[in-house]
Amino acid sequence: MRIAPDALAKLEEARLSQAIADLADETLDVGGGRASWGGAEGSWMYQVTALVMSVPIAEAALDRVEAFYAGRTREPEVGVCPFADPSVLRACRARGYVLRDFETVLYRDLEAPPPVILPDGVAPEPVEDEAAREAFLDCHVACVAPEGGDRAAALREGARRMLDHPKTVTWNAQLEGEVIGGASVELHAHIGALIAGCVRPAFRRRGVQQALVAHRIEVARAHGCEVVTVGSAPDSATGRNALRLGFVTAYTRATLMPPW
Numbered sequence: 139m140r141i142a143p144d145a146l147a148k149l150e151e152a153r154l155s156q157a158i159a160d161l162a163d164e165t166l167d168v169g170g171g172r173a174s175w176g177g178a179e180g181s182w183m184y185q186v187t188a189l190v191m192s193v194p195i196a197e198a199a200l201d202r203v204e205a206f207y208a209g210r211t212r213e214p215e216v217g218v219c220p221f222a223d224p225s226v227l228r229a230c231r232a233r234g235y236v237l238r239d240f241e242t243v244l245y246r247d248l249e250a251p252p253p254v255i256l257p258d259g260v261a262p263e264p265v266e267d268e269a270a271r272e273a274f275l276d277c278h279v280a281c282v283a284p285e286g287g288d289r290a291a292a293l294r295e296g297a298r299r300m301l302d303h304p305k306t307v308t309w310n311a312q313l314e315g316e317v318i319g320g321a322s323v324e325l326h327a328h329i330g331a332l333i334a335g336c337v338r339p340a341f342r343r344r345g346v347q348q349a350l351v352a353h354r355i356e357v358a359r360a361h362g363c364e365v366v367t368v369g370s371a372p373d374s375a376t377g378r379n380a381l382r383l384g385f386v387t388a389y390t391r392a393t394l395m396p397p398w
Contacts, residue, residue, distance in 0.1 A: 141365060143388045146245055147221040148191055150367050150388070153329055154217075155188035161299040166206045169199035169226075173206045173214065177299075181292045186216040194225040200233060204396065216394040217241075234397035241393065242377055244385040245367045248359040252383045254352040257344045260318070262309040262353050271301055273317040274310050281319075281336035300334060307357065311337070311346055321350040323358055323366075330358025332368040335376060348379050355383070 141149075155172045159165040162176035162183045171188030186203055189195070207214050216235065218226055256262075265274050278297050283290035300306055305326065311319035319337035323330050332354050337346045351368075358366050368385065370377035 140247065141245075144221045146365070146367075146388045147219050147243070149329055150243055150245075150331075151188040151191055151217075151219050153324070153326055153331060153367075157303070157305075157324060157331075158183055158185055158187060160303060161296070164206075166202065168202050168206075169193075169195050173203050175207065175210060175214075177292055177295050182215075182296055184210070184212055184214045186214050189216065189218065190223045190226045191219060191221065192223070194223045195229050197229060200229055204398075207396075213396050213398060216396070218392045218394055220389050220391075230394050235394040236397065238393045238395045240372055241369050241391045242372055243367060243369050243388045243391060244377060244380045245365055245388045246355075246380075246383070246385040247365050248355065248363065251355045251359055252352045254349060254356060255345065256349045257346055260311055260313050260344075260346055260349065262321075262350065263312050265301065265308040265310055265320070270310055271298070274301070274308060274320045277310070277317045277320050277338060278334060278336050281338060297334065306333075308334070309350070309353070311350060313341065319346050319350065321347075321354060323354040325358060325361045325363060327362075328364045330354065330361065330363035330366040332366060335368075342375075347375065348383065351379055351383055 158174045159172050162174035164175045166173040169189045170192050173186045174183050176183035265271055275294050275297055279290050279294050283293045301308055306322050306324050308322040310317045318341040321335040322333050324333055332351060335347060335350055355366055368380050
């Protein structure tokens with residue numbers, strides 16, 4: 139599937155918006171995208187996604203977003219795609235929204251997928267029962283929020299919801315009976331989105347993450363997907379591994395925060 143970055147962005151932003159809405163407690167359709175809310179303090183479901191990808195924003199759209207989050211336990215993250223209508227940046231700037239961070243979206247087609255080369259003794263095991271689910275959640279939280287506290291609790295709740303999503307397939311990476319990493323793929327009609335990849339610090343730099351990426355690419359290809367995507371913080375291990383496996387950068391999404 140040869141696809142231009144702007145066309146890929148429309149598919150990926152719509153996928154992300156729908157996936158978060160499926161997991162969230164409440165959503166609001168607004169500005170061609172969605173505002174979502176769900177989970178505990180620190181949850182990643184406090185997001186506005188796919189905003190004004192096709193039509194200019196109206197001031198009333200941000201009024202509705204701000205009313206939706208009024209009284210919630212925290213402010214939302216407003217994702218802005220560079221292919222969105224420029225009016226969204228002007229409207230956010232006028233209200234004092236500030237830049238929080240960036241996320242790079244990378245993609246690759248599924249012609250000539252990379253080989254799955256597993257390190258000696260490591261095997262991906264499908265997460266299919268409660269014991270495997272708990273092992274995945276323990277590993278995921280330990281990798282992403284080792285400091286514990288509210289962030290770890292919110293992350294665990296969000297990951298548990300992700301495991302229940304009917305389009306998500308998840309594996310634990312096991313070595314001698316120990317779960318040392320894990321990863322999921324969200325399967326859509328055209329897109330396989332690689333999500334929730336993690337490896338415990340003691341087992342990094344052994345090729346485990348690359349193997350999990352290649353494994354999920356093969357699963358997406360077998361499912362009939364035509365392209366795979368992955369989101370990465372700039373200059374992260376996820377992005378570097380994706381580039382080594384034939385991904386290219388599609389665009390960089392900015393995350394804005396309201397001034398309240």
